[in-house]
Amino acid sequence: MPAETVSVTGWGRTAPTTARLIRPGTYEEAVAAVRDCGARGGIPRGLGRAYGDAAQNAGGAVLDMTGLDRVHAIDAAEGVVLCDAGVSLHRLMEVLLPLGWFVPVTPGTRYVTVGGAIGADIHGKNHHASGAFARHVPSFELLTADGTVRTVRQGTPLFDATAGGMGLTGVILTARVRLLPVESSLMAVDTERAADLDDLLARLTGGDHRHRYSVAWIDLLARGAATGRAVLTRGDHAPLDALPARARKAPLAFRPARLPTAPSFVPGGLLTRTTVGLFNELWYRRAPRTRAGELQRIPAFFHPLDGVPHWNRVYGRGGFVQYQFVVPHGQEEALRRIVRRVSERRCPSFLAVLKRFGEADPGWLSFPRPGWTLALDVPAALPGLAAFLDELDEEVAGAGGRVYLAKDSRLRPDLLTAMYARVDDFRELRAQLDPRGVFVSDLARRLSL
Amino acid sequence: MKDAFGLPQSLLVLGGTSEIALATARRLIARRTRTVWLAGRPSPALERAARDLGALGADVRTVAFDALDAESHETALGKVFAEGDIDVVLLAFGVLGDQAHDEREPLAAARVAQTNYTGAVSSGLVAARALQAQGHGSLVVLSSVAGERARRANFIYGSSKAGLDAFAQGLGDALHGTGVHVMVVRPGFVRTRMTAGLPEAPLATTPEAVATAIEAGLRRRAETVWVPGVLRVVMSALRHVPRGVFRRLPV
Numbered sequence: 001m002p003a004e005t006v007s008v009t010g011w012g013r014t015a016p017t018t019a020r021l022i023r024p025g026t027y028e029e030a031v032a033a034v035r036d037c038g039a040r041g042g043i044p045r046g047l048g049r050a051y052g053d054a055a056q057n058a059g060g061a062v063l064d065m066t067g068l069d070r071v072h073a074i075d076a077a078e079g080v081v082l083c084d085a086g087v088s089l090h091r092l093m094e095v096l097l098p099l100g101w102f103v104p105v106t107p108g109t110r111y112v113t114v115g116g117a118i119g120a121d122i123h124g125k126n127h128h129a130s131g132a133f134a135r136h137v138p139s140f141e142l143l144t145a146d147g148t149v150r151t152v153r154q155g156t157p158l159f160d161a162t163a164g165g166m167g168l169t170g171v172i173l174t175a176r177v178r179l180l181p182v183e184s185s186l187m188a189v190d191t192e193r194a195a196d197l198d199d200l201l202a203r204l205t206g207g208d209h210r211h212r213y214s215v216a217w218i219d220l221l222a223r224g225a226a227t228g229r230a231v232l233t234r235g236d237h238a239p240l241d242a243l244p245a246r247a248r249k250a251p252l253a254f255r256p257a258r259l260p261t262a263p264s265f266v267p268g269g270l271l272t273r274t275t276v277g278l279f280n281e282l283w284y285r286r287a288p289r290t291r292a293g294e295l296q297r298i299p300a301f302f303h304p305l306d307g308v309p310h311w312n313r314v315y316g317r318g319g320f321v322q323y324q325f326v327v328p329h330g331q332e333e334a335l336r337r338i339v340r341r342v343s344e345r346r347c348p349s350f351l352a353v354l355k356r357f358g359e360a361d362p363g364w365l366s367f368p369r370p371g372w373t374l375a376l377d378v379p380a381a382l383p384g385l386a387a388f389l390d391e392l393d394e395e396v397a398g399a400g401g402r403v404y405l406a407k408d409s410r411l412r413p414d415l416l417t418a419m420y421a422r423v424d425d426f427r428e429l430r431a432q433l434d435p436r437g438v439f440v441s442d443l444a445r446r447l448s449l
Numbered sequence: 450m451k452d453a454f455g456l457p458q459s460l461l462v463l464g465g466t467s468e469i470a471l472a473t474a475r476r477l478i479a480r481r482t483r484t485v486w487l488a489g490r491p492s493p494a495l496e497r498a499a500r501d502l503g504a505l506g507a508d509v510r511t512v513a514f515d516a517l518d519a520e521s522h523e524t525a526l527g528k529v530f531a532e533g534d535i536d537v538v539l540l541a542f543g544v545l546g547d548q549a550h551d552e553r554e555p556l557a558a559a560r561v562a563q564t565n566y567t568g569a570v571s572s573g574l575v576a577a578r579a580l581q582a583q584g585h586g587s588l589v590v591l592s593s594v595a596g597e598r599a600r601r602a603n604f605i606y607g608s609s610k611a612g613l614d615a616f617a618q619g620l621g622d623a624l625h626g627t628g629v630h631v632m633v634v635r636p637g638f639v640r641t642r643m644t645a646g647l648p649e650a651p652l653a654t655t656p657e658a659v660a661t662a663i664e665a666g667l668r669r670r671a672e673t674v675w676v677p678g679v680l681r682v683v684m685s686a687l688r689h690v691p692r693g694v695f696r697r698l699p700v
Contacts, residue, residue, distance in 0.1 A: 007628060014453035017585035018628030040583070052453065058534075058628060059584030318669070321453050381669070386454040386480065409453035412481065442585075445534065446450035446458065 001029050008062055011312050012051040013319035014380050014409055017058035017442055025067045027149070027173055034171060034438065035147050037061035041440035044171045046113030047088060050120065051322040052409030053442035054166045060440065063171060065115055071095055072174065079179040080138070085115030085172040090256075090306075092177075093298065097254040101179040102237065104136035108353075110256075110303050115172040120406035121164035121366040125213035125235075125302070128358035130180075132368050134163030135361060140175035145434035149173060155362075161429045163363030166405055168430060168439045168449060182237040184251040187213075187301040189235040192290045197228025197339055201332060201372075204232070204356045212236045213301070216354045219280045220342050220376060221273065227343050228336075230354065231287040235301055242293070256299040261309040268316030271379055276348040283350075305351075315379050321409055323389055324375035326357060326368060327401035334399035335372050338392055342376065345388060352376040364422035367404040375407070386410065405443065413447045423449070450536060450585065455667035456481040457536030457587070461529055463514060463572055464542025465489035466498050468641040469591060472656035473539060473663050478507045480664070486529050488514035489542070516542045516568030517560070522575045530579040537667065538576045540569055540590045540617075543610075545643050548603050558605045565609035570616055577620055580629040587630045587670075589663060590617040594637045594675075597684045600700060621672055632666050634659065635684075636676040650700070652677055 001022060009016045022042075024030040034042060040060030047066060048055060055062065068086040075081070076099050081092065089103050090110035096102065105117070105124045112122065117133045118140060130136070139153045142162060152159045162169045190211070194200035200216055208214045211234035218230040240251055305311050312320070327334050342349070353375045360369040378385060393415055396403060402419035403411055417423055427449070430439075443449065451457050458481050462470045465487030474485055485507045489495045495511055503509040514525045529535065546561035573588065580586035595603060596610030614633060621631030636659045638650035659676045666674040675681040690698065 005627075007626060012453060015451055015455070015585075016628060017450075018626075019584055053450065057584075058450070059582055319453070380453050386452075386456060386668075410456075413458075413483075442450050446452065 001025070001033065003061075008056045009319070010050050010052045010055065010409065011048060012321055012380070012409055013312055013315070014321065015053055015056075015442070017053075017056050019057045019060055019062040021062050021064055023064040023067045027068070027143075030063065030065075030068065030143055030171055030173060031147055031149070033061065033063050034143055034145070037438065041438050043439060043441040044085075044115060044119070044167045046086065046116035047111045049109055049112050049116070051407040053446065054120070054406060056442040057440060058442055058445075065113060065171065068173065074099065076101070079181055080176055081179060082174060082176050083114060084174050085113060085118075085140070087114050088112065089114070089117065093254055096179060097182070097185050098252050100181055100183065100252060102182045104178060104180050105130060105133040106302050108303060109306050110299075111306060114175050114177060118163055118172055118175060119165060119167045121361060121363045122406070123357070123368050125215040125355065127368055128208050128214060128356050129212050131359060132163075132361040132363070132366055134159075134363055134366070136178045137163075138176045138178060141173040142170045143173055144170040145436065145438035157429060158433070160362050160364050161426055163361070164366035164405075165363070165426065166365065166443060166449070167441065168444055169433060170439060182252075183240040184238045184243055184247070185254050185298055186238040186243065186247065186251070186295045187235040187298065188238040188242055189233055189294045189296045189301060190292045191288055191294065192232050193284070193287055194230045194232055196226060197336060200228055200230045200232065200354065204354075207234065208356050210234075214355065217283065218339070218352045218354045218374070219284055220339065220347060220349045220352045221277045221280050223343050228339050229284060231284060233301070235296070238295055243295070247295070254298065256297075256303075257307060259308050262311055262313040264310075264313065266313050266316050268318050268379075268381060271315060271348050271350070273346050273348045276350045279350050318379060318381035320377050321380050321385065321389070322375060322377050322407045323392070324373060324404040324407045325392070325396040325401050326371050326373040326404075327396060327399040328369060328371040331371065331399040331401065334395055334401070335374065338374070338395055341392070347376070347378050347382065347385075349376040349378050364426045365405060365420055367402065367406070369402070371401065375404075408443070411447060416447050450534070451587070451667070452481060455587075455670060456664070457667070458482060459484040459534060459536045461486040461488065461526075461535045461538045461576070463488050463538065463540045463576070464516070465511065465514075466492070466494045467541035467543075467591070469636070469639060469656045469659045470539050470541035471498055471502070473660040474502055475505060476657075476660040476664055477537075478502060478505045483507055484533070485509045486512055486535070488512045488525060488529070490515055514572075516564045516572065519567065519571035522572045526572065526575045526579060530583075534583050535580070535586060537587045537589060538580065540573055540576070540588065542568065543591065545603070545606050548605055551605050561605050562609045562612070565606070566612040566616070569613050573616065573620060577624060577629060577631075581624065581627050584628045586628075587632055587667060588620070589632045589634060589667075592617060592633050592635045594635050594680055594684055597635065598688055598695070601696060630670055632663075632671055632674060634663060634666070634674045634676065635680065637680050652680060652683070
C-alpha cells in the first residue's frame with residue numbers, strides 16, 4: 001500500500017502538520033492500515049473540505065479514503081443507495097440524478113465524501129425541513145480500532161457517537177443513504193432582499209416552512225441602518241410541469257461547468273475591506289428586490305463555489321478561518337450583538353451565510369440545533385482576529401449555542417463542554433471502543449476529544 | 450496543538466529564567482497555552498518563575514537542564530516529550546559574558562561560546578528530532594542582532610550568536626517540509642538583567658516587545674523575526690558598511 005509523508009492542512013490552509021498519507025484501495029488494506037498505523041494513530045480523510053484540523057494527524061497516519069469509491073447498489077424503487085464511504089456527493093449526483101433521485105442533504109460543496117458527510121453530520125439549506133445528513137443514513141459499516149467491521153444501525157449509541165464524531169470512532173467503509181425523489185435537475189428559486197437583520201429574521205421565520213431549501217447571504221460589511229442586509233434565496237426541486245418545453249426533453253441532466261483552477265500562488269492581502277466591500281455592494285445590488293420561480297441549475301443554487309476549483313487559495317498563503325456558530329431560538333439578541341460586532345469590526349467577510357435550523361439531530365457531537373446559524377470566512381492574518389473570535393465564542397456559549405467542529409481551527413478547549421453537552425458520553429464511548437487511542441486527529445488533540 | 454493562528458497549547462522553554470522567555474510564556478498563557486515546561490539549572494529563581502506562571506493558570510513544570518552539559522540533553526528533553534506533545538520549544542538560554550574580562554581569560558570566553566553555541570547545537574538537535582517525530586511544532590531560537598555583524602565591543606558574544614544564528618537557519622532548511630518550523634528571532638538591545646548597567650544601544654526594546662513579535666511570528670510562520678522590525682533595514686545597511694568605517698562607528 002503506497003504511503004508518503006506529506007504536509008496536511010484543512011481547507012482553510014492554516015496549521016499544517018506532517019503525516020503518513022495512506023490510500024487504501026480495498027477494505028482489507030483499510031483494515032491493515034488501521035492495524036499498522038503506529039503509536040501516533042490514524043484518522044480517515046475524505047476530500048479535505050473540513051476547514052480546520054479535523055482530518056490531520058501530526059506524526060501519525062492519515063487514511064485517504066477516496067480510493068474506496070464504489071457505488072454498490074441502487075434500490076431505485078425504494079430510493080436507497082449503498083456505496084463506499086469515499087464516494088463524493090458529486091459522484092452520487094452524477095449517478096442518481098438521471099434515475100430521478102437526489103442526495104438528501106448537500107452542503108455548499110459537492111466535493112465531500114459520504115464518510116465525511118456522516119463524520120461531520122453535515123447540514124444543508126434544507127436543515128429546517130430534513131435535518132442533517134446522518135438522519136438519512138439507515139446504517140453504515142464501521143471499521144473500529146480492534147480491526148473488526150461492525151454494522152452500525154441508526155438509533156444505537158455507536159451510530160450517534162459516529163454521526164458528527166469527526167472520524168474518531170473509526171473508519172466508515174460503506175453506508176446506506178436514503179434518497180430524495182426529484183422530477184428534474186432544476187431548482188425553482190425565489191429571491192428577495194432583506195433591508196436589515198430584523199427584516200431578514202422575520203422573513204426567514206415567516207416563510208421557511210414553505211420551501212425545502214432556504215438560505216440568506218448576509219452583508220457583514222454593511223453598517224448602521226443597513227446592518228445585516230441580506231439576499232434571501234429559497235427553492236424547491238422544480239416539478240416537471242414547471243419546466244419549459246426545451247428543458248423537458250432532458251429534465252434530469254446534470255452537467256456542472258468548471259472554471260479554471262485558482263492559481264497555486266496568490267499574493268496575500270487581496271481580500272481587504274475595500275475589495276470585499278465592493279463585492280458585497282455589487283452582490284447585494286445585483287440581486288432582484290424580489291423574484292419568484294426562477295429556474296436554476298443545481299450547481300448554481302447549491303454549490304456556486306465549486307465552479308472554481310481550489311477557491312480557498314484566493315485567501316493567499318496565510319489561509320483563512322471559517323467561523324460558524326448556532327444560537328437557539330429566543331437568542332436573537334445574541335445574534336444581533338454578534339452581527340453588529342462583526343460589522344463594526346469591519347471583518348472582510350464575503351459570502352457570509354445565515355440560516356434557520358430545524359429540529360436537533362441525535363448525533364452526540366452533531367452541530368445543528370434549532371435556532372440561527374451564521375457562517376463567515378475571515379483571512380487568518382487579520383490582526384486581533386484570535387482574540388475577537390474568542391469573545392464571540394463567549395457570546396455564543398453564553399447564549400446556549402455552539403461552534404461547528406468541521407469548521408473549527410481555534411476554539412478554546414474548555415468551552416467545548418459548555419457547547420456540546422454530550423461530549424463526556426463521547427469520550428467515555430471512545431475510551432471503551434478504542435482504549436489505545438488508535439483514532440486521533442489534530443482536532444482531537446487540540447480539544448481533548 | 451497549535452491553532453489556526455499558530456498559538457501553542459504547550460511550551461518548553463530552554464533557559465527557564467530568561468526574561469524574554471518568561472514574557473513570551475506570559476503572553477502565550479493569556480492566549481491558549483496551558484502546559485509550560487521550564488528547563489534550567491535547578492534554582493530558587495527557576496522555582497519562582499514556575500510559581501509566577503502557574504499563578505496565571507497554566508500547568509507549569511520544571512526540568513533540570515544545563516546548556517553546558519550536552520550529554521544530559523537527550524535525557525532531560527526526552528523526559529519532557531514523553532509526557533506529551535510540545536507545540537513550541539523556545540531556545541532562550543545564553544550568556545553575555547564580560548568582554549574585557551573574557552578577552553583576558555580565554556576559558557571564560559570559551560564558556561560563553563559553549564553555552565550560546567555548542568549548548569544550542571546539541572539541545573536544538575534533540576528538540577528538532579522530537580518535534581519531527583510528532584509531525585508538528587515550532588523551534589523558536591533567540592538569536593541577536595549582535596550575531597549579524599560582530600562588533601569590537603562584544604565580538605565574543607556576537608560570534609557565539611552568529612554561530613547559533615547560522616545553525617538555526619540551516620536547521621530550519623533541513624526541517625522544511627517535515628511539519629516543523631524553525632523561527633530565528635533577532636532582537637536588538639533588550640532591557641533585561643543581562644544588559645543592566647550597560648550603555649543602552651539605539652532602538653532598545655523590552656522583553657514584552659520581543660514576546661509580542663514572537664507571537665506575531667508564530668501566526669505568520671515567519672522564519673526570521675527582528676525586534677524592533679526596523680532593525681531588518683538597519684542591519685542590512687550596516688552589513689555593507691566597509692570594515693574600516695564600521696570599526697569607527699559608535700554602535
